[in-house]
Amino acid sequence: MIEVRNLTKHYGDKRAVNNISFTVEDGEILGFLGPNGAGKSTTMNMLTGYISSSSGQALINGVDILEDPIKAKSYIGYLPELPPLYLDMTVKSYLNYVYDLKKCKLPRRAHLNEVMTLTKISDVSHRLIKNLSKGYKQRVGVAQALIGNPPVLILDEPTVGLDPKQILEIRTLIKKLGKNHTVILSSHILSEIQAVCDRIIIINHGVIAAHDTADNLSKNISTDHRIIARIEGPRDEIVRALRNIEGMKYCRADMEREEGVYEYEMEAEAGADIRRDLFDIAAEHHWPLLGVRSAEMTLEDVFLKITMGEGIVIPNEEDKKLGEQKKGGDN
Amino acid sequence: MGAIFRREFGAFFTSSIAYIFLGVFWLFSGYFFYAYCLYNGTTDMSGVFQNMFLICVILIPILTMRLFSEEKKQKTEQGLLTAPVSLGAIVFGKYFAALMLYTIALLMPFVYALILSSFGVVEWGIVFANFLALFLLGAAFIAVGTLVSSLTENQIAAAVVSFVLLMMLYMVDVIGNLIDSTKTLTLLHIGSLKLVFKLKWITDFLSTISFYRKYYAITCGLFNVSTVVFYISVAVLFNYFTIRVFERRRWS
Numbered sequence: 135m136i137e138v139r140n141l142t143k144h145y146g147d148k149r150a151v152n153n154i155s156f157t158v159e160d161g162e163i164l165g166f167l168g169p170n171g172a173g174k175s176t177t178m179n180m181l182t183g184y185i186s187s188s189s190g191q192a193l194i195n196g197v198d199i200l201e202d203p204i205k206a207k208s209y210i211g212y213l214p215e216l217p218p219l220y221l222d223m224t225v226k227s228y229l230n231y232v233y234d235l236k237k238c239k240l241p242r243r244a245h246l247n248e249v250m251t252l253t254k255i256s257d258v259s260h261r262l263i264k265n266l267s268k269g270y271k272q273r274v275g276v277a278q279a280l281i282g283n284p285p286v287l288i289l290d291e292p293t294v295g296l297d298p299k300q301i302l303e304i305r306t307l308i309k310k311l312g313k314n315h316t317v318i319l320s321s322h323i324l325s326e327i328q329a330v331c332d333r334i335i336i337i338n339h340g341v342i343a344a345h346d347t348a349d350n351l352s353k354n355i356s357t358d359h360r361i362i363a364r365i366e367g368p369r370d371e372i373v374r375a376l377r378n379i380e381g382m383k384y385c386r387a388d389m390e391r392e393e394g395v396y397e398y399e400m401e402a403e404a405g406a407d408i409r410r411d412l413f414d415i416a417a418e419h420h421w422p423l424l425g426v427r428s429a430e431m432t433l434e435d436v437f438l439k440i441t442m443g444e445g446i447v448i449p450n451e452e453d454k455k456l457g458e459q460k461k462g463g464d465n
Numbered sequence: 466m467g468a469i470f471r472r473e474f475g476a477f478f479t480s481s482i483a484y485i486f487l488g489v490f491w492l493f494s495g496y497f498f499y500a501y502c503l504y505n506g507t508t509d510m511s512g513v514f515q516n517m518f519l520i521c522v523i524l525i526p527i528l529t530m531r532l533f534s535e536e537k538k539q540k541t542e543q544g545l546l547t548a549p550v551s552l553g554a555i556v557f558g559k560y561f562a563a564l565m566l567y568t569i570a571l572l573m574p575f576v577y578a579l580i581l582s583s584f585g586v587v588e589w590g591i592v593f594a595n596f597l598a599l600f601l602l603g604a605a606f607i608a609v610g611t612l613v614s615s616l617t618e619n620q621i622a623a624a625v626v627s628f629v630l631l632m633m634l635y636m637v638d639v640i641g642n643l644i645d646s647t648k649t650l651t652l653l654h655i656g657s658l659k660l661v662f663k664l665k666w667i668t669d670f671l672s673t674i675s676f677y678r679k680y681y682a683i684t685c686g687l688f689n690v691s692t693v694v695f696y697i698s699v700a701v702l703f704n705y706f707t708i709r710v711f712e713r714r715r716w717s
Contacts (some may be wrong), residue, residue: 182547186716208549218544220472222479234468235548278544 135160135316136181136286141190143176143340150176152340153190158333160285163312165331165348166320167437173340174320175215178290181318182212194286208236211284213292217275221264225255225274228263229281238282245281252307253277254300268295276304286316293326305330324437336440343440360429361402362388363412366395367421373398375415381406395424466550469558470565473532477566486528490570493520498577508585510578511684514595517574518680521599521606522635526627528566529610530620532559533707537618546711556707560611567603571596591686598683601696602676606631608703615710634676641671 136158143151151173158164166174179185181192183199183206192199197206220228229246238245250256253273258266263274272295279287292308293301308330311317321327327334328348336344336351344351365372369387376385381403388397402408409426416423477483494517501512536542545555578592610627617623644664653660672678679692 179543184543184547184715204549204551207547210547212547214540214543214547216540216543218539218541220476220541221539222476223472227475231468231472232544232548234471235545235550237549 135195136318137191137193137196138177138181139191139193141177141180141192142188143173143180143185144188149340151180151187154337154340154342155190156335156342156345158316158318160316161313162333163308163317163319163331165327165334166318166337167322167324167327167334168320168337168343169322172337174337175290176340177337178212178214178288178318178320182210182288183207184214208282209284209286211279211282211287213275213279213287213289215290217271217278219263219271219274219278222262224260224262225250225266226259228274229277232278232281236282240283245283249277249280252280254303269297269300272296273300273304276307280311284315286318287311288318290320291322292319293321293323301326336437338440361400361409361412362427362429363398363400363423364391364395364425365398365416365421365423366392367419369396371419372396372421375419376400376412379408379411379415381408392424399429466554466558466561469545469550469555470562473559473562474565477528477562480531482527482531483566486524486566487570490520490524491573493517494574494577498574502577502581508581508587510574510581510587510592510595511686513574513577514599514684515681517599518602518677519635521603522631523628525567525603525606525610525631526613526624528563529607529614529627530624531614532563532611533615534618534620534623538620546715552708552711556611556615556704556711560607560704560707563607563611564604567607568600571600571603574599588686594683594686594688598680598692601693601700602680605676605696605699605703608700608707609634612703612707612710615707637671638675638677641668641675644668644671 138154138156141151141154142149154173154177156164166177168174176185180187181194181199183203186200194206195209197209199206220231223231226246229249230242233242233246247256250259253276255270255273255277258270263271266274272292276289276292279289287308289308293304296304305326308317308319312330312332319327319331332347334344334346334348334351335342373385373387376382376398383401383403385398385400388399390396400408400412412426413423415421477486494513497513497516498510501516502508502510533542536545546552575596578587578589581587609630610623613627613630614623617626644667648664650662650664651659652662679689679695682689683692
């Protein structure tokens with residue numbers, strides 16, 4: 135379990151991380167999301183004791199990382215942004231070194247084999263790390279974090295450089311580990327966070343911009359009812375007709391998807407359901423309705439809205455104090 | 466500490482530094498052995514050890530240059546500093562690995578002493594004192610080099626700066642000898658009040674911190690416990706500085 139209380143880091147005058155607080159329970163996977171330079175790695179470096187915090191506290195399984203660093207570090211398996219690999223060693227001798235470094239008590243051979251099987255690097259165990267591809271290096275990095283079976287795993291962008299199949303494998307592995315470990319995972323790949331994490335923290339300019347589950351995040355930010363329809367027929371006429379629907383907030387034609395077929399993006403006022411009217415109008419004019427789908431905001435949209443918008447903060451029960459809610463412009 | 470020591474010692478050999486260090490060290494010690502002992506037909510090895518001082522000044526920077534600078538450059542220090550080990554274990558693990566390799570290098574002059582013993586009578590007491598002095602000298606120099614290596618991420622910069630530092634320690638004596646210790650400097654002269662600074666203080670200070678003078682005394686057979694304490698203190702002090710470097714970096 136990880137408890138972070140009012141963690142702050144100054145670099146000179148610059149505040150890299152400002153007053154961050156959160157808790158990660160056992161058996162939970164927390165996703166850390168944010169643009170480059172938002173403070174993700176700085177926060178992780180503070181949690182793992184690589185750098186100290188300027189103020190605030192980080193407790194790993196109840197042990198303060200600054201008060202008893204050796205004990206706290208022994209609970210953590212850490213994969214930094216750049217895996218700390220000694221290029222002139224073979225995979226096996228490197229993992230043996232990490233095993234000794236962490237003063238691991240598990241049976242050496244069985245444990246190393248288990249870790250290598252989990253991360254699928256058994257077939258390269260006798261090769262020099264410098265000759266491995268980026269994907270393999272990254273997996274050796276994950277393997278070194280798993281050695282000693284630490285209860286807390288902190289993984290900084292664990293799937294960078296992997297091919298799609300390996301990404302899926304690592305994700306599955308992390309999900310599996312998340313059942314009995316405390317995991318913090320950072321990434322800027324949103325689908326990954328969405329697929330793996332129980333909860334998400336979006337961090338921007340060193341502060342927590344949003345903190346909720348993935349579903350809640352996209353629900354919270356888009357209360358509007360948006361629909362995208364694909365209709366065959368004369369574009370301008372269709373737009374004019376659709377705009378007459380009662381409760382329509384706005385409607386505009388998007389790009390031509392097939393010949394003579396356009397996509398139309400429309401938004402209804404809160405509470406209004408325009409789908410039936412849409413059908414009636416299309417039927418009346420014999421404009422074949424080729425598709426209707428609701429455009430819920432994806433996590434991508436949420437992320438962009440939060441990190442690029444005018445500093446929108448989504449409050450939930452814990453983060454009410456973080457600031458007043460500002461509505462972003464009307465898209 | 467054991468894991469770091471073993472990895473570092475192995476890395477000396479995979480990075481070929483061990484071969485360069487041992488090769489050059491043995492080349493020069495072999496040459497001095499030939500020039501002083503075999504050519505003159507004597508079993509007095511003091512000349513060999515006196516000259517090894519300068520070889521250490523040149524070679525030890527090569528031994529210590531990548532200890533920490535390479536970790537920093539390859540970002541592997543992040544793995545070390547987030548592992549459940551103390552900073553002391555990290556620094557001393559690496560320090561002892563370098564010292565171990567240096568000790569292996571010292572074995573060769575010992576072989577020379579064995580060779581001499583089959584031709585004549587070797588003063589084993591002096592030979593062992595010489596070995597001890599060379600070992601302690603290396604122990605102090607390696608600590609200096611380790612500190613310099615922790616301050617940069619460039620191996621070459623680490624080697625050059627350590628070399629200049631060790632050279633200055635060597636030159637301390639030369640500078641001391643250039644100063645006329647009988648002279649005084651008048652700092653203030655008002656009426657009958659006269660404040661003078663005796664240059665003897667400088668020469669005394671320089672000879673106190675001189676590495677070479679202490680070393681030379683032992684090669685001549687003058688063994689002094691305070692010399693042993695001096696070298697060990699330097700080694701401990703500089704390793705402590707290295708630990709402080711990492712402590713400070715974490716808190717900055």
